[in-house]
Amino acid sequence: MSLEFAILGFLNYHPYTGYDLKKIFDTSIRHFWPADQSQIYRTLARLTGQRFAEVEKVPQEDRPDRKVYHITERGRAELLRWLAGPPPMGEPRSAPLIQVFFAGQLSDEEVLAKFEGFAAVMRAILSQYNQVPAQIGPYEQEITSPREHFFWLLTLDNGIRSMRANLEWAENVIAQVKAGKVPHK
Amino acid sequence: MSLEFAILGFLNYHPYTGYDLKKIFDTSIRHFWPADQSQIYRTLARLTGQRFAEVEKVPQEDRPDRKVYHITERGRAELLRWLAGPPPMGEPRSAPLIQVFFAGQLSDEEVLAKFEGFAAVMRAILSQYNQVPAQIGPYEQEITSPREHFFWLLTLDNGIRSMRANLEWAENVIAQVKAGKVPHK
DNA sequence: ATATAATATATGATTAATCATATATAAGGA
DNA sequence: TCCTTATATATGATTAATCATATATTATAT
Known part of the structure; x- marks a missing residue:
């Protein structure tokens, strides 16, 4: 369900191909909704079947033809209803x-190593999040x-706050x- | 994968039937790993096939026979390796x-209602978490x-800290x- | 010269999880 | 009396997601 609405959300901004959408996902919402290429294509087919989107075939000469998907009125209504x-x-x-629940089976040394491992992962994710605003570049043109932009930053803020809370937890342990x-x- | 290890974790404490495990899940780790009854049974069958567990059939007269699963040495080694x-x-x-990402499509009034909805859900979950320690009752006998007990409380602390951070985020919005x-x- | 990345779409296979339902008996409550 | 809950296990169907692979051409990098 969620992937359908995420795709409708982007198609509501602009018509896109599956190929476009994969790149857009990977540079924007992949942090909270990664999507596999094959799943994007299959979901586009389903959205078309439900008449939430329509296909415009754009022939190309030296590249495979593009299938540009446009959101329909029905699709837009469905998106807004969900939002x-x-x-x-x-x-x-x-x-x-x-x-963590079963970590009592480990020795104290192993427990320490385990939580230091957690903390390391969390710090790595946090520093990734901190680099996100600098990476908006190509995507900024899509979201005018x-x-x-404000709501996009809110999702980032959510990620940062959650991860900070988790890191504090791990450091406390x-x-x-x-x-x-x-x-x- | 994760469900297999969760089940092995409990079988490492004590032999259980699928029926027992479903109840144990529902009174302990369901907050971060809910498990469907049918999936528990199928996973027990798989664990047995992998020789991580063995079945002891216990006939009963007025009830259906019980299939009590025991962890094997192989299973214990696998669990500790994973932990x-x-x-x-x-x-x-x-x-x-x-x-949230697409909430810009809504009016400010709708956005406000949406985030108040988020905050309400988060407060409800938080108050559920705060009631957890009082509900240990039946499960405390299993985890001696x-x-x-300490590590069990750590998972709860993680949930509370995460949810608080999320609630602060929503209130800030x-x-x-x-x-x-x-x-x- | 050779390899790989980019453009573009598509299908097959598999896994994890959910939902529904089936079977059978006993106890407890309305 | 009738309905629901508890005990106990099991299977069928479906969905969402992942992984692998196929096709075909061009541009770029080693």
């Missing part, structure tokens, strides 16, 4: 937390209005392990 | 952030050691909308 509707559920799953505050069996 | 190994990737996907700081097109 104004109730909040979709956030994905609750976290594989790292399964490791300052209003759209590391301090506890080092202080010998982890109970033994 | 000590590299951090698994966190799930990046967030459907709510797709709504204070060490295991609400304040910005109310202050008329959202750019128009």
Whole structure:
């Protein structure tokens, strides 16, 4: 479902091919909704079947023909209905937390290494996030209005705040392990 | 993959049936790894096929026979290898952030309602999390050691910190909308 | 000269997860 | 009495997502 709406969201800005959309995803929302090329193409086919989008075939000579997708009125209405509707559920799953839950099986040294590993990953992601504003470049031309830009920055702010909270959590655990505050069996 | 290790983690504490495991999941890790009954049964079958677990059939008279699963040495080794190994990737996907990304299509009033909806959901989840320690009851008998209890509380702390950071983010957005700081097109 | 990246779309296979439903019996509540 | 809940396991169908691979041409880099 979500991918359909993400694609409709971009088609609402401008008509695009599947190839365009893959690049746009990879330079914008991939941080909270990565999309596989094959899945984008299959979803475009489904959106067309539902008459939320229409295909315009653009023949090319030396390149494969392009299939440019245009959002329909039906599609636009569907998008706005979803946007104004109730909040979709956030994905609750976290594989790292399964490791934490059962980490009592490890020695204190292993626990320390594990959480230092978590912290390293989180710092790497945070520094990636901090570089995002500098990478808007090519995408900025697609999203023209300052209003759209504002909401794009909000998603980034969300990521940064979440990751900071997670990093603080991990650092707090590391301090506890080092202080010998982890109970033994 | 993750579900396999979660099940191995519990079988490492004690032998259980699929039915037991479903109840244990629902009173413990369902907040970060919900599991469907049918998926638990199918995964137990797979774990048995991989010789990470063994079945003990316990006939009953007035109830259906129980299939009690025991972790094997192979299974225990596999679990510990995974626990000590590299951090698994966190799930990046967030459907709510797709709504935020395209929220510029809504009016300021709709945006305000949307974020108040987010905040309400987050507050509800937070208050659920705050009630978790009181609900340990039945599960506490399964996890005996204070060490295991400590790590269980760490997963809860992670959830609370994340959710608080998210709520602060939403409240910050609400304040910005109310202050008329959202750019128009 | 050779390899790989870019342009462009498409399908097959597989996995993880969800939803629905089936079977069978007993206990407890309305 | 009738309905629901609890005990216990199992399968079929479907969806979302991933991975691999196929096709075909041009431009660029080694």
